[in-house]
Amino acid sequence: LYVEFVDFGTKDWVERDMVRQVPVEWLSLPSLAVKLELGIELGDGMDEEMVGEKVWESLAREERMLVRVEQLVDIGKLMGHLVEFDTLELAYQELVMKGFITVVSPTCDTRGV
Numbered sequence: 001l002y003v004e005f006v007d008f009g010t011k012d013w014v015e016r017d018m019v020r021q022v023p024v025e026w027l028s029l030p031s032l033a034v035k036l037e038l039g040i041e042l043g044d045g046m047d048e049e050m051v052g053e054k055v056w057e058s059l060a061r062e063e064r065m066l067v068r069v070e071q072l073v074d075i076g077k078l079m080g081h082l083v084e085f086d087t088l089e090l091a092y093q094e095l096v097m098k099g100f101i102t103v104v105s106p107t108c109d110t111r112g113v
Contacts, residue, residue, distance in 0.1 A: 001013070001014055001015075001016055001019055003019065034076050034077065034078055035076060035077040035078070036067060036077075036078050036079070036080060036082075037073060037077065037078070037079045037080075038055075038079075038080070038081060038082070039070055039079050039080060039081055039103060039104050039105070040055075040081075040092070040096075040101045040102065040103055040104065041101065041102050041104050042100075042101060042102075043099040043100050043101055043102055044099070046099075046100055046101070051095070051100050051101060054095055054100055055092050055095060055100075055101065058091060058092045058094065058095060059082060059091055059092065062082075062084060062085075062091050063085075064084075064085035064086075065082045065083060065084060065085060065091050066082070066083050066084075066085055066088070067080055067081070067082060067083075068080050068081045068082075068083050068088075070105075081103075090103070
């Protein structure tokens, strides 16, 4: 079966016996996710697709992460960073150090606060 995963929004082929029906009582649960815009930008001259894959690889290595919220961008959308659970360092710090990405500071917009 070709399925869309609700956690990451990716799509892939899976074996039929790996698919389960969602219990009816779960359908009324509120959303458990918010959009997080990572506070990062491409480094100078970097290829977006290649850097995206490297960011994804660095995140996939982490077993547990926390979200460090820097700014409320919009209702239900945050800007911030994913940090390692134990050290609180950026989960993609190595990519920052190598120049693949840079960390951006959120703009200080206090309207509505």
